[in-house]
Amino acid sequence: MTFVSQHVPAVRRTADRRAPLKTLLDREAVFSWLLMALPLLFLASLVGYPFVYGLLLSLQDRPVAQTGTFVGFQNFVVNFHDPVFWQVAVNTFIYTGVATLLKMVGGLCLAVAMNQHFRMKNLVRALLLLPFIVPTVLSTVAWMWMLDPAFSVVNRLLVAFGWPKPGPSWLGDPTLAMISIIIINTWRGLPFYGITLLAGLQTVPPELYEAATIDGAGGWQRFRFVTLPLLRPIILIVTLFSIIFTFADFQLVYVLTHGGPQNATNLFATYAFDIAMGAGQLGLGASVALAMLPALAVLIVALTIYMRRN
């Protein structure tokens, strides 16, 4: 008895002390924020910090290994008057626009084709992912050989069919060079579209197709009125990602053409890198990289609003 009477108050005291903490944790707002804290910290340090640092850099005249001086929007003014900057902007929009469209249409066709039943379906689906899996630098080097007139399989075929030797200069002609990088980007990005849309296709309930067929819908109508509306949210998400990836593409151009010939394939990312790392002008380089932001932001907001509405 003595034993109990001595210890119970102690236990009660501890419980009383813990109670506020416990109730605090029980409150959903507190607990959810607590769970969010780590990811938020993670985001702030790995995304927020570099972003804010980039913003600050773009407002400075900051040669590498020297202290920067604040210059306001001068770097952006310099870019505004730089003809190559505008050429790079046009290049980036053309590259992103055409490549994304090709990937979207091609990816959809690929997904529909892969959704059919045929022999070794799984193997073919796995192989499709190869261009996406192979490191970009490696596959780009392979393309470099394929686009070299002396070794190009395409040129050899064309020459065999009577094209004057040595055939088209894929990377020497400004238009052909842009077409080449768009083709390679499409080749590399198609599987991402294809496989993601395939996953979407498989969630479409077969009953809907049956119902449509009973109502007399043909193949195209089934695709147009059943498949497409149901796939739309996925198409939008994939497009969003694809635009972001393509807009900021670097490796492919850096390895294949380094922005040449005469800046015909120079994109925001490669131009910013050359200025920041090649010329050692970190501030000016950051301002070129940040020029991508408004366009991307408008696009992302527009797509998000559109998706929410639907």
Next chain:
Amino acid sequence: MTKRATSSATSRRRFLKLATAGTAVVLSKPQLARAQSKTITFLHESSFIKPFDEYVQNVLAPAYQKQTGIKVNYEITSVGSLPTRISTVAETGSGADVTMNGLLQVIQFGEKYLDVGDIAEDVGKAQGGWYDAGKEAVLVNGKWKAIPFSNIGQLMNWRTDWFQEVGVKTFPETWEELYEVGKKLKAKDHPFGFELGHGFGDNHGWLYPLLWSYGGAEVAADGKTVVIDSDETARAVDFARKFFKDTMLPDVLGWTDVSNNKAWMAEQISCTNNAESILWFAKREFPEIGKVTAQAMNPAGPKGRFHLLNSISHSIFSFSPVREEARAFMRWLMEPQQLSGWYDVAETYYQPLLHAYDNAPMWNIEPRNLPYRDALGSAHLPGWPAPASRHLAESVAKYVVVDMFAKACAGTPTKDVIKSAEAQLKGIYRSA
């Protein structure tokens, strides 16, 4: 009871004392060890000539450690990554004590480098004096921010057998003569191949010398006034256009630095502009091509003969904790005994910028490399006659001069390409 308690308390106190002392010893030991054996980290870009790097690792570093007890840690970065690596070291203030510099790094990182004028001047005095090109590459605002090491020249590489087919036994003296030969060779399906795309070196390697040899320049000697819009530049551009059209493969407009080497080994081109590496590689991998590969100085234009300075030098970071040790190491490294051994293993791939090596035995190993020595007297940094500056680095990184020529070759009128280059250069030299 009391006695036992006291003794246990004493032993606890003793234990704590011992543990603290032990920890202190353990913690302080590495520091002591570090103080006794210092390390100099020596950053270098991986060399095309393997024995060159091995010589430091296996001969120079061990010899220096034996002599002084100081360890030299030779850190190799991959080709092309040196500027990024130096940026990281300079920005963070740690990671290396001595570094190799490529073409433009001395200007870019000069503020983080020690003035090594005392060492450089002593080395010059002792070994026949420096080439002017050596000084041009390392002097920042009149101070030696690096010790010149060598040039990796960019010269003409030509196929003797095909040149002979059109009756040419020695390399043409002028650009115009070369053009005439090129026309004949292209007609025989042996075109020329000079890079006009966005590589790192093989484009600048011939385009700046071409511009200079016609009397053109991008900026005046004051380093401020943009002077690209001149009749001399126009003549150089006009020459480049016909030279491209009548002698070359159209694909050169999209070439990067690997392309001309690839085309050479595939026997596609009869003349190009490259470093000694093309002959090295041909001799090793394609001996038949190696036999018919010769090298020559750049042709002359109306205003003379020029070459691009593609120099290598060594600097000491001002924030290095072993600055003084690094100075002593550089002094030792630049002594004839060490230096000549190091040059020798690379034969003449690295062309010394000290006159004492003008007749060194290594030049007898491959006489076809002699033009690289003779070109040193007329070699300049891009942007010459202006002193090297951050603006010059920006102009090079933006390919202003390369693209001026390339656009003309692709068909844009001379006036327009010069005007757009001028607009770009004025933007770049805005704050000079």
